[in-house]
Every structure is written in C-alpha cells, then in structure tokens.
Amino acid sequence: MFGLLFATFGVILSAKYSSITVDQSAFLALKSHITHDPYNFLTTNWSTSTSVCSWIGVTCGSRHHRVTALNLSSMDLTGTISSQLGNLSFLAWLDIHQNSFHGSLPIELTNLRRMKYLDFGNNSFNGEIPSWFGCFSKLQRLSLYLNNFIGVIPSTLGNLSKLERLGLSWNQISGRIPNSLFKCKDLKFLSLSSNSLEGSIPTEIGNLTSLKVMALDENNLEGTIPKCIGNMSSSLTAVDLGNNNFHGEIPLVIGNLTSLQSLYLSYNKVSGKIPLVIGNLTSLRELFLDNNKLTGEIPLVIEKLTSLQFLHLSNNKLTGEIPSWFGCFSKLQRLSLYLNNFIGVIPSTLGNLSKLERLGLSWNQISGEIPLVIGNLTSLQMLSLQSNKLTGRIPTPPPLLQWYAVSTNNLIGEIPSSVCNLTSLKVMALDENNLEGTIPKCIGNMSSSLTAVDLGNNNFHGQIPENFAKGCMLRSLGINNNELEGSLPRSLGNCKGLNLLNVGNNNLNDTFPSWLGNLDQLQVLILRSNRFYGQIESFDITVSLTKLRIIDLYHNNFSGYLPTPFFEHMHAIRDEYGKNVEPNYMREVKPTKDAFGVFWVDYASGLSVTAKGLEIKFESLLSIWTVIDLSSNQFRGEIPKILGELHLLLVLNLSHNCLIGPIPSSLGNLSELESLDLSSNKLEGRIPTELKNLGFLEVLNLSQNNLKGPIPQGKQFDTFTKDSYMGNSDLCGFPLSKNCGTDEETPAKFDRDDDGDELNWKFSILMGYGCGLVLGMSMAYIVFTTGKPWWLIRIVERVRQRFAKR
Secondary structure (H helix, E strand, O other): OHHHHHHHHHHHHHHHHHHHHHHHHHHHHHHHOEEEOOOOOOOOOOOOOOOHHHOOOEEEOOOOOOEEEEEOOOOOOEEOOOHHHHHOOOOOEEEOOOOEEEEOOOHHHHHOOOOOEEEOOOOEEEEEOOHHHHHOOOOOEEEOOOOEEEEOOOHHHHHOOOOOEEEOOOOEEEEOOOHHHHHOOOOOEEEOOOOEEEEOOOHHHHHOOOOOEEEOOOOEEEEEOOHHHHHHOOOOOEEEOOOOEEEEEOOHHHHHOOOOOEEEOOOOEEEEEOOHHHHHOOOOOEEEOOOOEEEEOOOHHHHHOOOOOEEEOOOOEEOOEOOHHHHHOOOOOEEEOOOOOOEOOOOHHHHHOOOOOEEEOOOOOOEEEOOHHHHHOOOOOEEEOOOOEEEOEOOOOOOOOOEEEOOOOOOEEOOOHHHHHOOOOOEEEOOOOEEEEEOOOHHHHHHHOOOEEEOOOOEEEEEOOOOOOOOOOOOEEEOOOOEEEOOOOHHHHHOOOOOEEEOOOOOOOOEOOHHHHHOOOOOEEEOOOOOOEEEOOOOOOOOOOOOOOEEEOOOOEEEEEOOHHHHHOOHHHHOHHHHOOOOOEOEEOOOOOOOOHHHOEEOOOOEEEEEOOEEEEEOOOEOOOOEEEOOOOEEEEEOOHHHHHOOOOOEEEOOOOEEEEEOOHHHHHOOOOOEEEOOOOEEEEOOOHHHHHOOOOOEEEOOOOEEEEEOOOOHHHHHOOHHHOOOOOEEEOOOOOOOOOOOOOOHHHHOOOOHHHHHHHHHHHHHHHHOOOOOOOOEEEEEOOOOOOHHHHOHHHHHHHHHHHO
C-alpha cells in the first residue's frame, strides 16, 4: 500500500513539473525570437538554472504552479511573437505594450482560453486584426493601440461578452464600426481614435449603458451626433468625437450626460447655437467646441460650469462680447476664443484667473486697451491677441510668458522694458502696430530662449541689437518695414538654426552679409529696399546656404556681376534635395494634444514679393516656394547660364539692372517657373524658343530691352499681352502689331508644334489659366493696387495642386 501511494505521488509530482517545463519551453522559444534586448532583461535572467516562476515578468499561480501572467511592458524589446506562446494554457494576463514587437500574431494564441487581459499596445504589429480574438470568451481588456493593424474591425469582437476595455486607436483600421461591437454591454472604455473609420455611428451604441469613455476622434465618421448617447447618462465621463465630419446641431440629449467631465467636438461641421442644456453639465472640466460652424452668443448658462479647466470655442462664427463672468472660472487653465466675431473689450475680470496658462483671443473685432491686470496672471505662458482693434500701450507682460503675440492691432508706444525680465520667452510677435522707439538691447541677450521675433511694420528706429549670444536659438527674425539704420549685426552668425531673416524696407547701410554663409539652415533671406551696396560676386561661401529658397535683394545698390557662386550652391532649388522636402508651412507651433493653434507663428509673415509691378504681401509661406529677386540694383554683365539649373525655381526677377547680352536658352529648363521678369535691362538678341518649354509660366515681362526678331508662338506665349514686350523696337510678331518681314522666319509656322502636339500646348495654356503664380495660400492683401488682377486670382489653385502631390 505504501509503495502504491508513493508511486501515485510520484506520478502527480512528475506531471506537475512536466507542465511547468512546457511553460519554460514556451518562454525560451519567445526569448529566441527577441532580436534586441538592450537592458539584458531576458538575456541574463531567463535561465534554465533558476525556476521559471522567478524569471522577470513571470507570475505563477500557487494552486497549479503554472504561469498565469507575463508582463514584459516597457522593456524596449524587439522581436516577434513565437507560436509556442500558445502552449501557456494557464496564462490569463499578457502585457507586452511599449516595445518594438512586429510581424503578425500567431493563430496558436487561440489556445489561451483563460485570457482576461491582453495588451499589445505601442508596438509595430501589422496585418489585420485577427478574427479569432472573438474566441477569448473571458477577455476583459483588449489593447492593440499604436500599431500598424489594417483592415476592418472584426465583427467577432461582439462575442466578447465580458469585455470592459477596447483600445484600437492609432492604427490604419478602415470600414464601418460593426454593429456587433455594441453587444459588449459591459464595455466601459472604447477607443477607436486616429484610424480611417467611416460611415455614421451605429445607433446601437446606446446599448453601452456602462460606458465611461468614448473616443472616436480623428476618423472619417459622418452624419449627425446620435441622440442615443443620451442613454449613457449615468456613466459617461468623456466623449471625444473631434476631427471627423459630423454635421447638424449639438443634440439636446447631451444635457442628460450629467457625469460628463470632457466633451470634445472639435474640427467637425457642427452648426447652430451652443445649446442651453450645456449648462446641466456641471461636472465638465474640458469643453472643446472649436473649429465648427457654431453661431450666436456664448450662453449665460455656461457660467454654471465652474469646474471648467479648458474652454475652446475658437474658429466658429460666434458673436457678442466676451462675458465678464469668465472671471468666475477659478480653475480655468486654457481659454481659446480666436477666429470668431467677438466685439467689445477684454474683460478686466480675466485678471482673476490665477491658474490661466493660455489665453487666445486673436482674429476677432475686440477693441479698447489691453487690461493692465493681464500682467497679474502669474501662471500665463501663452498670450495671443493679434488681429484685433486693440489700442493703447503694451502693458507689463506676465512673468512666465513664453508666447507673446499682439501683432496687427493699433498699439502705440515703446516696448516695455519689463519684456527683458521674461527669461522663458520663446516667441514675440509685435508686428503691424504703431510701436516706436528702439528695439531693446536685451533681445540679443534673450536669444538663448527666443525662437521667433517679429517686430515688422512698426516705427522702430535706431540700430538692430548687436549682442546675439552664442547658442542663439532664433529660427525667425522679422524686423522689416521700420526705420532702422546702421549695419546688420555680425552676432546674428551665432544663430545657427536661423530659417528666416527679414530686414526689408529699412534704412540699413551695409555690404552684403557674407558671414551668413555659416547659417546652413537659412531658407529665406530678405534684404529688399535698404541701402546695401557693393559687389557680391566674390562671396566666400563656407557652408554655402544649400537650403536657401528665397533671396530678395530688390531695390538696393548692389553692383558687379550676378553672384554665380550663389546659384551653384542653392541645392534646395537646384536638385533633388528640394524635391525631398515636405511642403510644410514655415511656422513655429507649440505641439499640444488639443492643438491650441492660436499659438503658431508664421516665420514668413509679412513677406513681400514683387511680381508684375505689384508688391504682394503674404500671411503664410510654404517651404516649397522658391523666389530669386535681384531687381532694381546695378548688376551688370550677362545672365549666368547656371540659372537654368535651378529646376525648382518659381519666380525669377532680374529687372531694372544693367544686364547685357542674350537671354540664356538654358532658362527654358526651369520647368516649374511661373514668373519671369527681365525688364528694364540692356538685353540683346532673340527671345529663345526654349522658353516655350515653360508650361506653367504665368507672368512674363521682357519689356524695355534691346531684343529683336520674332516672338515665339504657341503654348504659354499665346497667353501673354503686348505689355510683356513693350520697349523692344526690333521685336515683331503676335501680340505686337509689327509683322515680321520676309527675311524673318514666320514664328507661327516654325515655332508651333505639329498637329499631333497641338492638344498638348493647348492643354498647357488651359493649365496656365487654371493655375497661377505660387506665392501664397493665405494672402493678406495687395499693396499699391485695388482689386485682384486676373492672373493673381489663379495663384492659390496651383499651389494647392503642388501641395497635394507632395
């Protein structure tokens, strides 16, 4: 009897340890699939010399002595999931989130029938979401967020009757939300954000009466906001439907969600007035209704929302005055009302908001003075009041300010000296006011924190500060359209990351700043309308300005030959480098979850370019825009043939100089060129027929030269008027009234393509009419003219086409 009992015990013990051996083998197989273990978590710890239950990340059950949980989260592991992991028959908890696992998920995982918690989030898994996830009948949590899953949401997920949390955000999932998903009535957390889901929200979502968080933002969902969400009133705390295509009014049932703490409806097409039932949501902390089509005034009932921390109503069509009772929101941290039609003054009660960090009131019709109490907001980091009708002097700014934007108002006086105390200031935009005095010297000392400074279009005089420190962080400096004198400070050479330098329209008196060659990030250089002088052909390029896209030297006293070394090194315009650059706006944007867009600053704001005799001013600039304007100087000699290698150039203006010789035929290689002005020089010879290759040329001015012979015919040349050729007495042919004699070849016969290509050049002409000079997506206004000329109306379409292709 004793022997039998001993044998039985031995069998049980053997079975026990053979089972844990299976678990050990499964983990060793997984370890062999790990290709990168930077902290040696598994390399040294997962060893057969110790019990598997003591391995890092492994938890065993006390009853069966089998592995019940595996947690390898945040270990920076790289590898794939081995099929042997499916042998862990007692596994109920598997968490490998925030690693770099990749590949598809093995079907052998279907053996894990005890699974309750499954987190594969923040990895690089790909393929479709497996339909066999529906086999995990005990599953309570499924997290697949931040991967590369594609395809549709499997309808089999509706079988997971015990599911409480489902996270599929930040993948590439498409299709509609399956109705079966809403059979999971225990669901408390549903996140499908940042995918490509489409269609309307199924009405069955109202069955999820236990739901607390619903995040469907950043998809392509459409239709109206379903009224059935009112069924969730007892549980729902957060709703995010932002960045979709919802339309219609905010449903009144939203007022039933009395537990709601966060409501995001931003970036949709929601219209109508803000419903009064919003006042019922007294637990609300975050209200985001920005970037919609809401109208009317801010209702008084919002005064009841005393727990508000974030209030975003920007970019709508709201009217009326800014309520003074905003000052009662003692917990408010962010207030965004920009891009509406608010009138009246800034309430002084905003000075009570001691926790306010961001205040955005830009692009409204607000008048009066900036309240002095704004300086008392000791937590304020971002202040944006630009593009209003504000008057008076600039008050003392709050001490922690990082973004300071009050441009495009009617402010007067000098920059307060207290600005020098803003040790954390990053962006200062005071442009387009009536400010005067000198630029504080402390600006140079603050350059270790400042990234963008725009003081343009004011009345500043004196000299530019000369003390830009080593380690200067400036990316944009705009001081154009003032009355500044003296030279360009050499200490700007310390600003190694400078993207844009705009000192145009001042009284600066200096030679060409050759030291700028050390700034290898410079993209835009504007020296126009100053008193710069001297030759620049001997420019010693040390870093060579390879990223330069816009150079504007218009109306100075530069002389000598055109700077060939400049053109040789302009790789951003010349070769494939430029084509590989993303066509982003040149802006400084504070990256935030809520995209508090009021605090972007355009590096190229206020940029002016002369085209067809008009000075055009722009609010925004795409990085793909390329301009060379060397007009109204005293350059002499011939036009360098190397200009024909700047294949991405859009605007070339060499007018009003002393250039001689022929027009280089190489200019016909500028396939992207849209504006060419060589007028008022001493150019000779014929107009090269190669210029017919410029299929996007919208503006051509060759007037006031010594050109002769027939004007090329066909393609874009059929769109130009006689104004393009006036002052060249020896030119002949259409559109001039002077016919070419018998000794001249008839251009209509020899320049026009044969019948087989006639459709091509006609199409090019039509493209010209449908496109235009690429200079501004967001044009502010045209100086020195009223109305918009026909050629300028077509500017925007062309840039949109180019932008869409990139």
